[in-house]
Amino acid sequence: MLALAFAAAAVLPRLLGGWSVLRRSDRLHLAMGLAGGALIGVAAFETLPEAVSLGGPGVFAATIAGVLGFAVLERRVFRHVHSGDLACNPRAGEIGAGGLSVHAFLDGLAIGAAFSVNEKLGVLVSLAVVLHAFADGLNTVAVLLGSGHDRRKAIRWLAVDAVSPVAGAALGLFVGLPDGPLAALLAFFAGMFFYLGAGSLLPRAHRFGRDRAIVYVAALAGIGLAWAATQLG
Secondary structure (H helix, E strand, C coil): CHHHHHHHHCHHHHHHHHHHHHHCHHHHHHHHHHHHHHHHHHHHHHHHHHHHHHCCCCHHHHHHHHHHHHHHHHHHHCCCCCCCCCCCCHHHHHHHHHHHHHHHHHHHHHHHHHHHHCHHHHHHHHHHHHHCHHHHHHHHHHHHHHCCCCHHHHHHHHHHHHHHHHHHHHHHCCCCCCHHHHHHHHHHHHHHHHHHHHHHHHHHHHHHCCCHHHHHHHHHHHHHHHHHHHHHC
């Protein structure tokens, strides 16, 4: 039950992160800058290193597949090329939000699995999850609003993202995933987050924002927050 309690503790920061974007939609370009940096940081400092530590062949191939796979979906399948248009393809935004929700589910799964090993490890993993939960909620809403969705759709996806860690923790307490498949899945989403942050959110934030220099500051702040969460966790 302690694992579920820690997973539930990540719900409020996620909601607050999403609410911060909904409240100041006029500053969406700054939110996208922060979200882009945070996505890059989460992938570089947490998701990919965790995949590498789990081992198994094909981790970096799965990362490249995540980058290329989402790029193809966004640019070819959904015909979303970063040109002069103001609206991203909405389906690309939903894929991004879905990926973030799966990442949140895996966060909870990690909490449950860690508590299955021992309580100390469970607490440390939970701390890392809670520390970046705010950025996860912010990312979810920013991706959707930046892709042309309305506030109601963003709120629904934010709710899914917020409860996903609890569902993951419940599953993690009872089901142990093999290291190989889990490593490949984490690496794939790391690649997706790299592309979503560096190839989608940051270019859009820079192009449409009035405070372009601050966008880079926001991106660095997002990367720094992800790094700090990793160090403290």
